[in-house]
Amino acid sequence: MSRLAARFAELKAQNTGSGSKAALIPYVMTADPVPEITLPLMHAMVAAGADIIELGAPFSDPMADGPVIQAASERSLAHDTSLHDVFSLVSEFRKTDDSTPIVMMGYLNPIEVMGYDSFAQQASASGIDGVITVDMPPVEAEKYVPALKSQGLDPVFLLAPTSTEERVKKLAGLASGFVYYVSLKGVTGAATLDVGAVEEKVAQIRKFIDLPIGVGFGISDAESAAKVSRCSDAVVVGSAIVKKMTLNSGKTEQERSIIIKEISDILSAMRAAMDAA
Amino acid sequence: MTQLIDNSVKEKPQSVDYASMPDEHGHFGIYGGVFASETLMQALDELRDAYEKIKTDDDFQKQFDADLAQYVGRPSPLYLAERLSQQVGGAQIYLKREDLNHTGAHKINNTIGQGLLAKMMGKNRIIAETGAGQHGVASATVAARFGMECIVYMGAEDIERQAPNVYRMKLLGAKVVAVESGSKTLKDALNEAMRDWVTNVDDTFYIIGTVAGPHPYPAMVRDFQAIIGREAKVQMQEQCGCLPDALVACVGGGSNAIGLFHPFLEDESVAMYGVEGGGLGIETGKHAAPLCAGSSGVLHGNRTYMMEDENGQIIETHSVSAGLDYPGVGPEHSWLKDIGRVNYVAATDDEALEAFHTLTQVEGIIPALESSHAIAYGMKLAASMKPDQRIIINLSGRGDKDINTIANIEGIKL
Numbered sequence: 001m002s003r004l005a006a007r008f009a010e011l012k013a014q015n016t017g018s019g020s021k022a023a024l025i026p027y028v029m030t031a032d033p034v035p036e037i038t039l040p041l042m043h044a045m046v047a048a049g050a051d052i053i054e055l056g057a058p059f060s061d062p063m064a065d066g067p068v069i070q071a072a073s074e075r076s077l078a079h080d081t082s083l084h085d086v087f088s089l090v091s092e093f094r095k096t097d098d099s100t101p102i103v104m105m106g107y108l109n110p111i112e113v114m115g116y117d118s119f120a121q122q123a124s125a126s127g128i129d130g131v132i133t134v135d136m137p138p139v140e141a142e143k144y145v146p147a148l149k150s151q152g153l154d155p156v157f158l159l160a161p162t163s164t165e166e167r168v169k170k171l172a173g174l175a176s177g178f179v180y181y182v183s184l185k186g187v188t189g190a191a192t193l194d195v196g197a198v199e200e201k202v203a204q205i206r207k208f209i210d211l212p213i214g215v216g217f218g219i220s221d222a223e224s225a226a227k228v229s230r231c232s233d234a235v236v237v238g239s240a241i242v243k244k245m246t247l248n249s250g251k252t253e254q255e256r257s258i259i260i261k262e263i264s265d266i267l268s269a270m271r272a273a274m275d276a277a
Numbered sequence: 278m279t280q281l282i283d284n285s286v287k288e289k290p291q292s293v294d295y296a297s298m299p300d301e302h303g304h305f306g307i308y309g310g311v312f313a314s315e316t317l318m319q320a321l322d323e324l325r326d327a328y329e330k331i332k333t334d335d336d337f338q339k340q341f342d343a344d345l346a347q348y349v350g351r352p353s354p355l356y357l358a359e360r361l362s363q364q365v366g367g368a369q370i371y372l373k374r375e376d377l378n379h380t381g382a383h384k385i386n387n388t389i390g391q392g393l394l395a396k397m398m399g400k401n402r403i404i405a406e407t408g409a410g411q412h413g414v415a416s417a418t419v420a421a422r423f424g425m426e427c428i429v430y431m432g433a434e435d436i437e438r439q440a441p442n443v444y445r446m447k448l449l450g451a452k453v454v455a456v457e458s459g460s461k462t463l464k465d466a467l468n469e470a471m472r473d474w475v476t477n478v479d480d481t482f483y484i485i486g487t488v489a490g491p492h493p494y495p496a497m498v499r500d501f502q503a504i505i506g507r508e509a510k511v512q513m514q515e516q517c518g519c520l521p522d523a524l525v526a527c528v529g530g531g532s533n534a535i536g537l538f539h540p541f542l543e544d545e546s547v548a549m550y551g552v553e554g555g556g557l558g559i560e561t562g563k564h565a566a567p568l569c570a571g572s573s574g575v576l577h578g579n580r581t582y583m584m585e586d587e588n589g590q591i592i593e594t595h596s597v598s599a600g601l602d603y604p605g606v607g608p609e610h611s612w613l614k615d616i617g618r619v620n621y622v623a624a625t626d627d628e629a630l631e632a633f634h635t636l637t638q639v640e641g642i643i644p645a646l647e648s649s650h651a652i653a654y655g656m657k658l659a660a661s662m663k664p665d666q667r668i669i670i671n672l673s674g675r676g677d678k679d680i681n682t683i684a685n686i687e688g689i690k691l
Contacts, residue, residue, distance in 0.1 A: 060591040061464060061576060063471045064314040070458055082588040108312060108575045110589030135312045135575065139302060162319035162478065182316055185478055 003101040003129045004154050004177040007051055008212045008233065022229035024049055024271055025214060026263070027105065027238035029056035029072040030089055031081040033250040033259075041260050042093050046100050048264040049271030054132070054236060057086050057106030064134045068239040075245065083110050083119065087126035094127035103130035103156055103177070116147035123153060130154035130177040138170050145174050158182050159205060161197070168208050178212040178234060181205065183219075193218035199231040221266075222273035229274040241266060293616060295542040298609065303492020303579070306615060309608035311491045313578045317471070320478045325493045327398050332500070337393065344389045345504060348422070349379045351386075353505075355512035355669070360639045361656070368522065368662035370655060372642070372672045373509050373537060382645065382674030383505060383533045384415035388484055390501035392419035395482035402481045403427045406470040408435055408463035408529070409600035409647065410442025411674055412486030417451035419484075427451040430469040432462040435599045442678050460593040463529075463603045467577055487530025488607030491578030495607050502536025509669055510540055517667060523548040525655040526671035527647050528568065528621065529601035531610045533673035542618060551610060552654040554596030555623030565594035567606050568614050568621035581608040597626035597682070598646035600674075624653040632656060633676065633683065645674035646682065 001009070007023065014021040026045050030038055042053055058076035062069060090102055104123065111119045111133060123131065131153055136144055138157060148155045154177025159168060162185065171179065183198045202213055215228045216236030225235045244262045248255040303309045313321060331337040345351040354374045362370045375383040388405075395403060403420045405427070407413030413429040420427030429446055433455045436443050446453050459465040467490075474483040488495045488502075513521050524541060526534035528551040541547045556564030564570065567582040574583045576591060584592040584604040596602045613619040624632070629646060632653035637643045644652055648671070655670035662668070676683075684691050 059589075060459065061468050063468045063577070064316065064475065066472070067458075074458075077590065080588075109585065109591070112575050112580075113572075113585065113587070113589035134314045135578070137311060137313060137315060137318055140310050140312055158315040160314075160316040160319070163315060164319060164322075167315075167318065185316065185476060 002152060002154060002177065003099065004052070004103070007099070007101050008178065011051065020233060022232060022274055023051035023212070023214070023234035024225070024267065024274060025052045025054050025234050025236045026050050026241050026267055027054040027056060027236060028241060029058060029069070029076050030086050031076045031079045032072045032242070033075045033245045034256070035079050035081070035085070037250050037256045037259065038089055039092050040256070041263065043097065044260045044264050045267055046097060048267040050100070050267055052101045052103060052234065054103045054105050054238070055086065055090070057083055057104055057110060059107035059110065062107060066239065068242050072242045072245060083114060087122050087128070090126040090128050101129040102127065103132060104128050105132040105134070108133050108135050116144055120147045120151040120153055124151035128153065130156045132156045132158070132180060134158070138174050141174060149176070156180055161185055161201060165208070168205055172209045175209070175211060178214050179205065179209055180236065181213055181215045181232070182217045183215050183228070184217040193224065195227045195231070198228060202231050222269040225270040226273035226277040230277050235270070235274065237270065293618070295539070298612070299492065299496055303496065305609045305612035308581050308611040309492060309495055309579050311578060312575045312580065313491045314475070316475045317478070317491070320474065321491055321493075323398075327394060328493045328497050331394060331397065337397065340393060341390055344393070345386065349385050349389060350377065351504065352508045352512070353377050355509055355516065357516070358640050361636065362659065364639055365656050365659045367664065368659040368666040368668050369664070370659050371513070371521070371667060371669045373505060373669055375505060375533065375671060375673045376642070376644065376648070376675035380411070380415050380418050381677065382411040382415070383502060383536060384412045384486060385418065386504055386536070387486065387498050387501040387532060388412070388415040388419045391482070391484040391497070392423055395425070395484070396423055398482065400480055400482035401425050402477065403484055404430070404470050404473050404481055405484045405486060406430045406463065406466035407486060408432070408466070408602060409598065409645070410435070410439040410446065410678060411600060411645070413451070413453070414442050414445050414449070416484050416486070417446045417449035420451060421449045428473065429453050430456050430466040430473070432456050432460070432466050434461040435463065435466070438682055439599055439678060440681060463599070464577070464591065464605070487532040488535050488609060489530045489577055489579060489581070489605055495579065495609055498532050499535045499539055499609065502532050503539045505533065505536035505671065506538060506540035509537060513667070513669065519667070520544055520547055521669045522546070522662065522666040523550065523658060523668040524671070525550045525552060525651050525658060525668060527552045527601060527651040527673060528606060528610060529554065529565070529603050529647060530605070531607040533671050535607060535609055537669070537671045538619060549619040550654060550658060551619055551621045552650045553621060553623045554594070554598060554601030554650060555625040555628070556595040556597070558625055559623055563595040564623065565596040565601050565603060566623040567604060568610060569623045573611070576605045579608045581605050581611045582614070597629060597686070598650065600645070600647040601650065622654055624650040628653040630683070630686065642672070643676035644672055645676045646679045648673045649676070
């Protein structure tokens with residue numbers, strides 16, 4: 001069983017009475033604001049209640065992201081962060097944590113340039129479990145999906161409020177791990193979300209897809225995380241965390257520990273609110 | 278020196294059905310496609326369906342033709358530049374005068390088409406990206422005419438070097454948003470426009486200005502621009518009773534080039550040259566010539582040649598002309614390069630500037646800096662040909678917008 005499947009099965013077993021326990025999935029960009037912070041931050045996030053980590057791979061032209069994640073991408077690229085750096089980071093993380101699933105999130109071009117097969121082999125060998133490629137829709141994924149699956153990687157796809165029934169059905173045969181429902185029309189870090197609408201759409205997706213459903217975009221605090229956790233299997237938190245990367249330059253140990261502490265506090269509060277929901 | 282680049286042919290099919298391209302998912306061979314996030318897919322499907330509908334809709338095509346005739350001022354002349362031809366001393370040089378269109382460039386052909394489509398789809402808010410500002414002006418013009426709201430995204434650096442066009446857009450009632458991310462040029466404006474579209478997808482129509490972006494944009498923009506080549510073919514027949522021997526056009530995203538080339542693709546005797554922004558020279562790395570010196574990748578919704586580093590990050594480009602300063606290129610051009618139908622070459626900043634002055638002084642026509650790249654290569658090509666041969670250079674835009682840039686470069690205070 002893949003780490004993602006195992007983790008969701010574990011959470012399902014911890015039934016809180018009102019259904020499965022929802023996974024908390026924080027998103028951080030590799031090497032943001034400095035390369036030294038990401039490894040200790042990942043471990044700290046697990047300690048604070050993260051069940052799965054979404055790890056960003058930077059891209060120069062992140063079209064689907066709002067200003068917060070765009071800036072994170074630019075900070076990461078200032079250190080020339082490449083996919084190889086993401087792989088090394090995950091290998092390091094795996095030395096002391098062999099159970100927390102890691103899902104890499106990025107754009108297609110760096111993967112395209114590396115080659116799908118080469119990427120899949122190296123990603124899998126490093127300990128990455130799933131891959132979200134924002135600009136790789138099912139219709140173009142004919143070679144991409146088999147390349148990932150042959151290495152035991154879960155191709156995680158996005159669904160949106162505008163996704164038609166036809167598009168949802170199409171995903172059912174391709175996706176594995178979980179499905180990421182983008183709860184807002186817009187880019188990452190946009191306005192507040194309508195929980196009622198999310199609930200409705202998630203129920204609709206469940207009719208066709210028998211995979212855990214994570215919800216992201218617009219979840220900014222413990223309250224919204226708790227609300228979303230009631231109707232989904234996972235809550236993804238991105239911009240709210242990434243905003244903390246600008247607290248300081250992250251150049252000293254002390255600066256980095258301030259950032260890590262702030263992010264841990266956010267996650268602990270979300271975890272507590274979700275568990276109480 | 279104009280750089281003549283070896284365009285090695287990767288796949289040469291027996292017979293190519295140019296008219297059938299792209300396939301239903303927007304592929305030109307391995308290029309093109311729909312590499313967009315799920316948040317945009319529904320909007321792209323909707324646009325594709327609407328576009329398929331109007332392709333064979335007589336009422337729409339009639340309205341489009343009428344607008345091109347009465348509002349844009351088409352057909353644009355095909356002009357034999359006698360003094361220029363004489364000075365070059367080779368083939369006869371004809372200029373396709375897209376600079377005489379309303380708003381001063383070929384861009385209006387496409388914005389009229391997409392504007393009509395937006396109206397038909399009931400979208401009242403227009404967004405656009407722009408580099409040199411010509412597409413922004415053409416979009417703002419159409420929005421004014423149709424009474425639509427218009428927001429134009431423009432790189433902060435381009436806003437500075439194309440100030441007259443920024444003011445024109447504002448006069449036309451458009452809101453110009455300065456894009457401060459990335460390299461602050463055209464590619465970043467495109468990113469920002471995409472973000473706007475994702476957020477306001479219900480009431481917004483995104484008018485892409487070139488033959489790039491996800492399907493159906495490359496095919497749709499080409500079809501709206503193909504009026505250039507269709508007219509040129511008829512005009513050449515009327516004036517000389519023959520086909521031209523060669524076509525030359527500048528290539529940024531490549532819309533004016535594909536517009537001229539496409540109706541001639543099946544005429545095997547017609548050679549074609551797409552001229553990219555050679556910047557400070559291909560060998561310096563500071564250029565905007567993905568077809569000459571780039572590699573395949575995925576950017577802005579399609580697979581195409583682009584300027585990228587070994588990690589797949591997009592490299593900042595350089596060209597004196599804002600309209601050519603783009604790291605990608607339309608996917609159909611990538612395909613035409615690989616099958617060897619079109620030759621892609623580059624002209625440097627200096628060559629373009631020299632051609633700018635030559636055309637202005639010899640023919641009394643001030644060309645856009647983008648088009649000056651085509652003039653530069655076209656003159657060189659004509660010189661290597663015989664006097665009974667004919668080439669058409671696409672004069673895609675007029676140079677009024679560039680006079681500040683030229684004066685600056687030459688140290689003249691206006």
